[in-house]
Amino acid sequence: MAQFDYFVVFAEMRTGSNFLETNLNAFDGIACHGEAFNPHFIGYPNRDDALGVTQAARDADPKQLLREVRKAPGLNGFRYFHDHDPRILDRILDDPKCAKIVLTRNPVDSYVSWKIAQATGQWKLTDAKARKDGKAEFVADEFAEHLSALQNFQVTLLNRLQTSGQTAFYVAYEDLQSLDVMNGLAAWLGSDARLEALDKSLKVQNPSALSDKVSNFGQMTEALSGLDSFNLTRTPNFEPRRGAAVPTYHASETAPLLYLPVRGGPSDPVLQWLRDLDKSADAAPASKLSQNDLREWMRDHTGHRSFSVLRHPLVRAHAVFCHRILNIGQGGYGGIRTTLTKRYKMPLPTDPAASDYDKVAHRTAFAAFLGFLKTNLAGQTGVRVDPDWASQSKIIEGFAEFVLPDRLMRQDTVAHELAELAVAVGIDAPPALKGPSADAPYALADIYDAEIEALARAAYGRDYLMFGFSDWTPT
Numbered sequence: 001m002a003q004f005d006y007f008v009v010f011a012e013m014r015t016g017s018n019f020l021e022t023n024l025n026a027f028d029g030i031a032c033h034g035e036a037f038n039p040h041f042i043g044y045p046n047r048d049d050a051l052g053v054t055q056a057a058r059d060a061d062p063k064q065l066l067r068e069v070r071k072a073p074g075l076n077g078f079r080y081f082h083d084h085d086p087r088i089l090d091r092i093l094d095d096p097k098c099a100k101i102v103l104t105r106n107p108v109d110s111y112v113s114w115k116i117a118q119a120t121g122q123w124k125l126t127d128a129k130a131r132k133d134g135k136a137e138f139v140a141d142e143f144a145e146h147l148s149a150l151q152n153f154q155v156t157l158l159n160r161l162q163t164s165g166q167t168a169f170y171v172a173y174e175d176l177q178s179l180d181v182m183n184g185l186a187a188w189l190g191s192d193a194r195l196e197a198l199d200k201s202l203k204v205q206n207p208s209a210l211s212d213k214v215s216n217f218g219q220m221t222e223a224l225s226g227l228d229s230f231n232l233t234r235t236p237n238f239e240p241r242r243g244a245a246v247p248t249y250h251a252s253e254t255a256p257l258l259y260l261p262v263r264g265g266p267s268d269p270v271l272q273w274l275r276d277l278d279k280s281a282d283a284a285p286a287s288k289l290s291q292n293d294l295r296e297w298m299r300d301h302t303g304h305r306s307f308s309v310l311r312h313p314l315v316r317a318h319a320v321f322c323h324r325i326l327n328i329g330q331g332g333y334g335g336i337r338t339t340l341t342k343r344y345k346m347p348l349p350t351d352p353a354a355s356d357y358d359k360v361a362h363r364t365a366f367a368a369f370l371g372f373l374k375t376n377l378a379g380q381t382g383v384r385v386d387p388d389w390a391s392q393s394k395i396i397e398g399f400a401e402f403v404l405p406d407r408l409m410r411q412d413t414v415a416h417e418l419a420e421l422a423v424a425v426g427i428d429a430p431p432a433l434k435g436p437s438a439d440a441p442y443a444l445a446d447i448y449d450a451e452i453e454a455l456a457r458a459a460y461g462r463d464y465l466m467f468g469f470s471d472w473t474p475t
Contacts, residue, residue, distance in 0.1 A: 002075075002190050003097075003099075003190050004075065004097055004098065004099040004189060004190060005070050005075075005097040005098070006069050006070050006075065006076050006077050006097070006098055006099070007032075007075065007076075007077030007098065007099035007100070007101060007189060008077055008078060008079075008080050008092050008098055008099070008100060008101065009021065009024075009032065009077065009078070009079045009080065009101045009103055010080055010081075010100065010101065010102045010103065010153075010157055010168075011079055011080075011081060011102075011103040012081050012082065012105075012110060012150055012153075013081065013110065013114055014105070014109075014110040014111075014113035014114045014117065015103050015104065015105040015110050015173060016103065016105060016173045016176045017079050017103055019176050019199070020101075020103055020171065020176055021034065021079060022199045022201065023176075023182050023195065023198055023199050024077075024185075024186075026195055026199055027186050027191055027193040027194075027195065028191075028193040029074040029075060029191055029193060030074060030075050030076075030077075030186065030189065030191055030193070031072065031074055031075070031076045031077070032076075032077050032078060032079065033050050033051065033069065033076065033077070033078045034047075034050070034078065034079060035078065035079050035080075035081065035084065036050050036058075036065060036069065036078035036079075036080075037058070037062060037065070037078065037080060037084040037085040037088050038081070038084055038085075039059075039083070039084065039085060041055065042054070042055040042058055042065075043078075050065060050068075051065065051068040051069065051072055051076075052068065053065040053068055062085050062087050062088045063088070063091065066088060066091065066092070075189060075190070075191065077099070077101075080092070082149055082150065082152075082153035083149075093157075093160045093161070093164070094160075094164060096164070096166055099169070099188075099189055100157075100161065100166065100167075100168035100169070101168065101169045101171060101185065102154075102157060102168045102169070102170045102171070103171045103172075103173070104154070104170065104171070104172055104173065105172070105173035106173070107143075107146065107147050107150055107151075108143075108210065108220075108224070109173070109210070110146075110150075111136075111138075111143050111146050111147075112136045112138075112210060112213055112214055113136075114146075115136030115137065115138075116134050116135065116136045116213060119134040119135070119136065120132035120133070120134040135213055135214060135215040136213055136214050136215065137214070137215050137216055138214050138215075138216055138217075138219060138220035138223065140219075140223040143223070169185055169188050169189075171185065177198070177240065177241070177379070178241065179195060179197065179198055182195055182198060183195055200382060209461070239377055239379070239385055239390060239391055239394045240385055241394070241397070241398070242387070242390065242394055242395055242397065242398035243398050243401055244291075244398055244399060244400075244401040244402035244403070245387070245398065246289060246290065246291050246294055246402055247287070247288045247289060247290070248261060248263075248287070249261070249287065249289065249294065250271060250274060250285040250286070250287045251285055251286045251287075251289065251294065251297045251301075252274050252277060252278060252285050252286075253278045253285060253286060254277070254278045254279065255274075255277055255278070255422070255425060255427060256301035256302070256303050256304035256305060256425050257274065257277070257304065257305055257306075257307070257421070257422075257425060258294075258297075258298075258304055258305070258306040258307070258403070259271070259274060259285065259306075259307060259308070260306055260307065260308040260399050260403070260405050261308065261309075262308055262309065262310065262311070262392050262395050262396070263386075263387040263388045263390070263395070264311065264316045264317075264319060264320045264387075264388045264389060265308075265309050265310070265311045265316060265392075265411070266309060266311060266411050266414070266436040267309075268436060268437065269433055269434045269435060269436050270309055270414070270418070270433070271285065272434060273418060273430075273431055273433045273434075276431035277422065277427065277430060277431055291402065294402075303425065304425075305406045305407070305421060305424065305425055306403055306404070306405045306406050306407075307405050307406060307407040307408075307409060307418075307421060308396065308399070308405040308407075308408055308409070309408075309409045309410070309411060309414050310392055310408055310409065310410050310411065310467055311392070311411045312411065312412075312469055312472050313392070313456050313457075313459070313460035313463045313464060313469060314444070314448075314452070314453060314456035314460075314472045315411070315444060315472060316389075316392070317369070317370060317373060317389060317456060317459070317460070318366060318439055318444040319436075319439055320388045320389050321365075321366050321369050322439040322440055322441075323439075324336075324386075324388055325337055325340065325348065325369060326348070326349070326352045326365075326441070327352075328351075328352070333386070336383060336384075336386070339383060340369075340372065340383075344368075344372055344381075346365065346368045346369065346372065347361070347364055347365050347368060348365055349361065349365070352440075352441050353441060357441065359442055359446050359447055362441065362442045362446070362447055363447035363452070366447060366452070367451070367452060367455055370452070370455035370456055370458075370459055371455060371459075373389055373459040373460075374455075374458050374459040376389075377389075377390070377391060377459060377460075391460060391462055391463050392463050392467070393462050393463050393466045393467070394462075396408070407421060408467075411436075414433065415432070415433040418430065418433055419433075444472075444474070445474035445475070448472065448474050453471050453472060456472075
C-alpha cells in the first residue's frame with residue numbers, strides 16, 4: 001500500500017522550485033502541477049485550468065482541486081508558497097497521506113535573485129545566450145519583510161509537522177544539482193523510477209558572487225552586519241559533483257607512490273617521472289585499476305603516499321584550449337569544437353597552422369573560450385563540463401570519495417616537491433623532472449594581459465580563492 005496519496009513542495013520564489021518540479025516530472029508516475037493554489041493564476045501563468053478545474057471553480061472551493069490532485073493517475077502534487085491560498089494549508093498539513101517536501105535557500109540569495117528577475121523581467125533561463133543582465137538594489141526594509149515572511153512560514157511548517165508526528169523531505173537549493181538526492185526523493189515518495197541524469201533545460205541565471213549582483217553591496221553588508229550565516233562573500237559553484245575516477249590514477253610499480261592526476265594539468269612529465277622512478281623505460285605505472293585493485297596495491301605498499309599537482313587556472317585553461325579545442329587531430333574534441341563554432345560563435349580557426357591565424361587571432365579565440373568556460377562551469381550551457389576544464393577544487397573533492405592526496409603540489413615547485421616526496425619514502429636519488437611540452441601554436445606569454453587574467457578569474461574564481469592563486473606572471 002502506498003505511503004502517500006499526493007505531495008506538496010513547500011518553497012518560495014527564486015528557491016529553485018521550477019528546477020525541482022522539472023526533475024520530479026521526469027520520473028515515471030510522478031506529476032507536479034505548478035503553483036496550483038497561487039491566488040493570481042492556477043498552476044502556471046496564462047493557464048485556464050489545472051486537472052480540469054478552472055481558476056474560478058478553485059477560488060470558490062479549493063478542496064475541489066485538491067480532490068482532483070489526489071485522484072489523478074500516479075503520484076501528483078503541487079508547489080505551495082507562503083502567500084498561496086491559506087484555506088488549503090491546514091488540510092494538507094494535517095493529512096499524513098500528503099508527502100511534504102521542503103525546499104530552502106539562503107534568504108539573501110533568493111531575495112537578490114528575485115530583485116534581478118524583477119529588473120530584467122526574466123524568470124527562467126534555458127540558454128545563456130538569451131540571458132538578460134541586471135543587478136539588484138538591496139532595500140533593507142523590504143528584505144526584512146521578505147526574511148520575516150520566510151522564517152515565520154518555516155517555523156509554522158516545523159511546528160505543525162512536529163505536533164502531528166510527521167516528517168518532511170528537506171531539500172536545500174544546493175542539493176538540486178545532486179542526482180543522488182533527486183533519486184533519493186523519488187524513493188522517499190515511494191517511486192521505483194530513477195533518473196540517469198538531471199534535466200538540463202533550465203540554466204542558472206545569476207551564478208556570480210553576490211558582490212557582483214548587488215548594485216549597493218556595501219550598503220547591504222552594513223545592513224546585514226553580524227549575520228554571518230548568510231555567507232555573503234562565498235563564490236557560488238554550480239558544477240556537477242565528480243566521483244573518484246580511480247581508473248585514471250597511477251600507482252608506481254616499485255615505490256609506494258600514487259599519482260592522482262588533475263586533467264588539464266602537467267600529467268605527462270609527472271608520469272614520465274614515475275616511469276623513470278621504476279628504473280625501466282618499458283615499465284609504466286599501473287593505471288586503469290579498479291577500486292579493489294587499488295586497495296590491494298595500498299595493502300601491498302605500506303606507508304604509501306598519494307599526491308596531485310595543481311596548475312595555475314589560466315595556464316591550465318590555455319593548455320586545454322590548445323590541445324583540446326584548437327587541436328584538430330588526435331586529442332582534440334571535434335564535436336565540442338563544432339558546437340563552440342556554430343552555437344557559441346567562437347572564432348576558431350579552420351587550420352591553426354595557417355598564416356592568417358596570428359597572435360591577435362589566437363588571443364581573441366582564447367578570450368572567447370574563457371568566456372564560454374564561465375558560463376559552462378556555471379551550468380548555463382548544454383555542453384558538458386569536461387574534466388579537462390572542470391574546476392580543480394571540484395576534481396579534488398571527487399578524490400575524497402576514495403582517497404585524499406597526502407600532498408597537493410604546485411606546477412611551479414613540483415620538481416622540488418617530487419624529489420622531497422621521493423626521499424620521504426626512501427628513494428635517495430630520484431630522477432629529474434622534465435618540463436611540460438610547450439603550448440602551440442602560441443604560448444600564453446604571447447597573448448597575456450590583464451584582461452585575459454580577469455577572464456580566467458571570472459571563470460575559476462573558486463580555484464583562485466581556494467588555492468590562493470595570484471595573477472599569473474609570464475616567465
